[in-house]
Amino acid sequence: MYQELLKSKGLKSTPQRVMVLTMVENAGHIDIDQLSEDFKNSGMSVPLATLYRILGELSSVGVLHTVTLSKGKTRYEIAKGDHPHFLCEECGQLEDLKVAMNDIVAIAQNACTHSTNSVSVTLHGICQNCSVNPKKPLKD
Numbered sequence: 001m002y003q004e005l006l007k008s009k010g011l012k013s014t015p016q017r018v019m020v021l022t023m024v025e026n027a028g029h030i031d032i033d034q035l036s037e038d039f040k041n042s043g044m045s046v047p048l049a050t051l052y053r054i055l056g057e058l059s060s061v062g063v064l065h066t067v068t069l070s071k072g073k074t075r076y077e078i079a080k081g082d083h084p085h086f087l088c089e090e091c092g093q094l095e096d097l098k099v100a101m102n103d104i105v106a107i108a109q110n111a112c113t114h115s116t117n118s119v120s121v122t123l124h125g126i127c128q129n130c131s132v133n134p135k136k137p138l139k140d
């Protein structure tokens with residue numbers, strides 16, 4: 001399935017690219033450190049520079065979508081259309097919110113006189129798990 005997807009985007013299907021897509025899919029949202037860790041755990045060691053390159057390629061053809069968080073790193077997910085996210089400020093959990101982004105985004109884009117190339121909506125807060133089990137804040 002990923003092989004065809006890659007081909008349709010003009011990218012050669014390589015084992016590393018397919019692995020990256022599989023891991024992103026399994027994780028839902030993943031940052032590069034976790035991805036590198038997953039590769040190590042699976043017995044394949046891929047240099048970070050290579051991962052950055054692959055993630056960049058997959059993002060530029062629109063197979064992967066990047067979620068850039070104000071604090072912290074970029075997370076990657078399989079592109080599936082714009083959707084809002086919830087970010088837990090305690091544990092960093094990122095969750096998809098299953099609602100359409102259309103109305104507010106259309107209004108905002110109408111009000112925007114600049115050319116836009118991406119839209120993101122992230123709700124920040126404390127997830128249910130963290131509000132039940134508060135942990136000590138991490139030191140920066």
Ligand SMILES: [Zn+2]
Pocket residue numbers: 088089090091092093126127128129130
């Ligand atoms: Zn949390």
Ligand SMILES: [Zn+2]
Pocket residue numbers: 029077083085095096
């Ligand atoms: Zn998402």
